[in-house]
Amino acid sequence: MLDNFPFYLGLLIVILLLIMLANKIKVAYPVLLVLAGLLISFIPGVPSINIEPELIFFIFLPPLLYEAAWTISWKELWRWRRIITSFAFIVVFVSALSVALVANYFIPGFSLALGFVLGGIVSPPDAVSAGAILKFVKVPKTMSSILEGESLLNDASSLIIFRFAMIAVATEQFIFYKAALSFSWMVFGGAGIGLLIGWLFMKAHKYLPTDANSDIVLSLLTPYIIYLAAEEVHSSGVLAVVSCGLLLSNNRHRFLNSRSRIQGVNVWESLCFILNGLVFMLIGLDLPQITKGLEETTLLTAIGYGVLITVVLIISRLISAYGAVIVTLIARNFITVADNRHPGYKTPFILGWTGMRGVVSLAAALSIPVYLDNGNGFPQRNLILFITFIVILLTLLIQGLTLPYFIKKIKLPNIYDPVPREEAHHQIRQELAEFALLYLKTNYQDHAENNTSLQHLIQKWEQHIKGIDDESISQELKNIYRDLLDQQRQWLLNRNKEDKTLDEAIIRRQMYYLDIEEEKLRYL
Missing domain, CATH: 1.20.1530.20 (Na+/H+ antiporter like fold)
Known part of the structure; x- marks a missing residue:
């Protein structure tokens, strides 16, 4: 050998x-x-x-x-x-x-x-x-x-x-x-x-x-x-x-x-x-x-x-x-x-x-x-x-x-994919951002009044900007963001179960994005 x-x-x-x-x-x-x-x-x-x-x-x-x-x-x-x-x-x-x-x-x-x-x-x-x-x-x-x-x-x-x-x-x-x-x-x-x-x-x-x-x-x-x-x-x-x-x-x-x-x-x-x-x-x-x-x-x-x-x-x-x-x-x-x-x-x-x-x-x-x-x-x-x-x-x-x-x-007929994948991906991302904003404003509105970092995070989701800036953030905000990511994952899982025609690959792509977001918190 x-x-x-x-x-x-x-x-x-x-x-x-x-x-x-x-x-x-x-x-x-x-x-x-x-x-x-x-x-x-x-x-x-x-x-x-x-x-x-x-x-x-x-x-x-x-x-x-x-x-x-x-x-x-x-x-x-x-x-x-x-x-x-x-x-x-x-x-x-x-x-x-x-x-x-x-x-x-x-x-x-x-x-x-x-x-x-x-x-x-x-x-x-x-x-x-x-x-x-x-x-x-x-x-x-x-x-x-x-x-x-x-x-x-x-x-x-x-x-x-x-x-x-x-x-x-x-x-x-x-x-x-x-x-x-x-x-x-x-x-x-x-x-x-x-x-x-x-x-x-x-x-x-x-x-x-x-x-x-x-x-x-x-x-x-x-x-x-x-x-x-x-x-x-x-x-x-x-x-x-x-x-x-x-x-x-x-x-x-x-x-x-x-x-x-x-x-x-x-x-x-x-x-x-x-x-x-x-x-x-x-x-x-x-x-x-x-x-x-x-x-x-x-x-x-x-x-x-x-x-x-x-x-x-x-x-x-x-x-x-x-x-x-x-x-x-x-x-x-x-x-x-x-x-x-x-x-x-x-x-x-x-x-x-x-x-x-x-x-x-x-x-x-x-x-x-x-x-x-x-x-x-x-x-x-x-x-x-x-x-x-x-x-x-x-x-x-x-x-x-x-x-x-x-x-x-x-040129196969695309009868089973009524919505183009990129369009569906954009739609899910928009809905996910809307859910994130609603969750933050419902559960952390009091924190946002005196926390400029949390306000900045809310603004980012409002503008649909990917990721968090490479800046030092407090442990409290990290905990809040991890909680938000967990809630977003659960929302995606529920959305996947409810919509039988939605391509699961789109959901998994968003899941992977959330995993990366959570991993980034270790280096902020």
Whole structure:
């Protein structure tokens, strides 16, 4: 390990430079990293990379899922729960079924169970790739919320399919009632474990004498502890991490102070930034090892199988996207849906085209054991690994590079965002300032008569000027301002609950501003 340390250090530098280049030329960085890893792997003298599945599942996956759960809006997740669950479960199952049937029919030696193993591996789209692309193009908030929500749940659903298929391959049988019980435990047990441990961590943050550093360390430990606890009892570690992340994210202002929240955001963004970069670089670097494992199948034939499965995945997701819209339009005649306006034909196409594969698919493929419990080699393991790599590479290149073009060309209807984000942001800031003035004048009018600093603070809010001047202020005024900031946070939380159509990202932006204001008081 130490002998190759300079190589890994150089790899990190290359990753940083490539991400900078990707941002400069407005290309999703996973595309460049995979291609760079592939090119580097062919350089003579480069150390061979053998990715252990535990490295992905236990080191990379929990923090990436946890951070994603923290950044998503629970309100948006609940608002679009029907279409999100449709894409995360039904569309994933349809994709896995399509792959299983095609693989069983066209690929020699592939049983239906092996087809479902492959289908479970390649069915979940990668959230990182879609997010990296969408930051360069403007899409309605609704679409980004649906994609974020889908990405949280589709990993769990695909891994459940994968596990059942692995059992069927190993035992050569599939008992439905046992599978149903196992599925229920994985879903509800995983979510329950995540909520329980998340509640315990929330109490630990709140009642233990922690500071910002210990709060951040606790947050770094949380996803690993939850994932391991859930996996030990054979439930879904993915769902456990996601449910815990959603719980803690939705209550972050109850148990974390402003300093912990601000520093925590910076730490987690940096951590996930490098983890994502490493994973996609490792995907490219691992290709020579995967190719060497092909024995009876020729390289050209294996590439053909990978192209076939990629086409099946793209077509099945597109059909499913339009199918979901049709079902929603029919269902609105019988039940209340989140929004009954017709999205047109453009929105389902973009949702269907955001099907790039990545981290979870690689981890699942690598986790296939070399040998079965009976000592026999796992059938078609190397071919499954190679097909998975081809699917990841092609979806990143084809869909990843063309998605920005389609979004700009199609010009999606903005039917779900009636008020422009900047206008909504300005409106909330105005309302927040009005609330602040009313609160100060109602509760601190007597103090204001003899306190010029407090009068100055009131004038600042009247003029909507950001921040406080860098001047020395009394401890009394600091206490008053902290009280005001707490009341403003509560007002924002209430406003967010009352207005179901208000974008929560706007509320969070104001929350972050208030955190910064409170942090500034330490230096005044």
